[in-house]
Amino acid sequence: MxxxxxxxxxxxxxxxxxxxxxxxxxxxxxxxxxxxxxxxFLIVVTFTMVLGLLNLFFVSxxxxxxxxxxxxxxxxxxxxxxxxxxxxxxLKGGINSPxxxxxxxxxxxxxxxxxxxxxxxxxxxxxxxxxxxxxxxxTILLITAFIVMLGRVPLGDWVTGWAQGTSLDFLYLPNITxxxxxxxxxxxxxxxxxxxxxxxxxxxxxxxxxxxxxxxxGE
Amino acid sequence: MTMxxxxxxxxxxxxxxxxxIFSFLYKDxxxxxxxxxxxxxxxxxxxxxxxxxxxxxxxxxxxxxxAGGFADYFNVALPVLLGFFMLMRLIPSVSWISRWAMAxxxxxxxxxxxxxxxxxxxxxxxxxxLSPFASLHFNNGGLVAxxxxxxxxxxxxAALVYFFFSKEHTGGYGHIAKxxxxxxxxxxxxxxxxxxxxxxxxxxxxxxxxQTDWWVAIKHIIGLG
Numbered sequence: 001m002x003x004x005x006x007x008x009x010x011x012x013x014x015x016x017x018x019x020x021x022x023x024x025x026x027x028x029x030x031x032x033x034x035x036x037x038x039x040x041f042l043i044v045v046t047f048t049m050v051l052g053l054l055n056l057f058f059v060s061x062x063x064x065x066x067x068x069x070x071x072x073x074x075x076x077x078x079x080x081x082x083x084x085x086x087x088x089x090x091l092k093g094g095i096n097s098p099x100x101x102x103x104x105x106x107x108x109x110x111x112x113x114x115x116x117x118x119x120x121x122x123x124x125x126x127x128x129x130x131x132x133x134x135x136x137x138x139t140i141l142l143i144t145a146f147i148v149m150l151g152r153v154p155l156g157d158w159v160t161g162w163a164q165g166t167s168l169d170f171l172y173l174p175n176i177t178x179x180x181x182x183x184x185x186x187x188x189x190x191x192x193x194x195x196x197x198x199x200x201x202x203x204x205x206x207x208x209x210x211x212x213x214x215x216x217x218g219e
Numbered sequence: 220m221t222m223x224x225x226x227x228x229x230x231x232x233x234x235x236x237x238x239x240i241f242s243f244l245y246k247d248x249x250x251x252x253x254x255x256x257x258x259x260x261x262x263x264x265x266x267x268x269x270x271x272x273x274x275x276x277x278x279x280x281x282x283x284x285x286a287g288g289f290a291d292y293f294n295v296a297l298p299v300l301l302g303f304f305m306l307m308r309l310i311p312s313v314s315w316i317s318r319w320a321m322a323x324x325x326x327x328x329x330x331x332x333x334x335x336x337x338x339x340x341x342x343x344x345x346x347x348x349l350s351p352f353a354s355l356h357f358n359n360g361g362l363v364a365x366x367x368x369x370x371x372x373x374x375x376x377a378a379l380v381y382f383f384f385s386k387e388h389t390g391g392y393g394h395i396a397k398x399x400x401x402x403x404x405x406x407x408x409x410x411x412x413x414x415x416x417x418x419x420x421x422x423x424x425x426x427x428x429x430q431t432d433w434w435v436a437i438k439h440i441i442g443l444g
Binding site for chain 1 (some may be wrong): 229
């Protein structure tokens, strides 16, 4: 039981404390320790990626062989794409091999950009549902989003262009957008960042003290 | 710019895949599913290869080959051992060993982030909020900047008051918290608007790709370009 429960908590606490303490000791040995631990972490992360990859492979293989009949073909597509990309990466030239380059430029990039661009439609449809000015708060959110969107496109310039350079310059939509982004948005983002950082540090302390141990599977 | 035949085929394929993803706007269909699964496979494969060449090769293979003493070998062997422990998760009877690697990763993340968050998201943000007050002046040149600096400070404080739940949000404190919610709503609205514009810009990029590059590639393939 010690090796399964207490020992991992000891490793976590030890590594976290070393990382924190080493930062405050301005000696080359301690800075080196931090660098070494970071390098170890990168290597472990690579293995974690292998774990994820094997998991994807076995889950897809299982579904391709024993899953719903109509979905089997698509799981084979995943497997072939996965193995094909990896094989291309191990060809002569590695990451710069023509085959890997082809997959990256003409398959991965267009698919990833299009999937993200597809979100424009979903965000628009979600905003139709969410942007009902039911309360003062929702109205503030709606008006701000509207101004920011309008201020970033030529329409905003076209509608309020007459105010630019006059004494009513503050009514020029791109100026209002810039003010919202650089003053109000920045203030809110700062508060959110500070709040989140305090929460993260508090959770970190709980992990170091062994109070929070859900990362061990809830035990 | 001259286009090779292989390049034209690649751009043609990219256009077909783009349309395959857009076909989901009509409804879920086999063409979309094919493109979606293709994306899952290629992106997993791409990031794996990227990690192999950028992390594993220099930090493990090259580092091992160039190791000059026990410390160097140790610095490669131990994380690789931890990495193998992580893979033990796939074998149910010994999967508990993966907890050691997981514990190392969590400890490392906690130790690293505690300092980084404290430095970047707390101290630097406080500094950036307060530093304009060192040169606050209300003459013609600095009026706007000074008023903005005061607004930022008050807005940050109000939003932080809203985040502080140890005191009940009533009375004057409640009013400040309410201003804090307004600040947060403006922030969320601005972030939302900004995100929408970023996505629209991606969409425009894809449509322009179909309109220009893709047509040029098709013409090239059928011998018209």
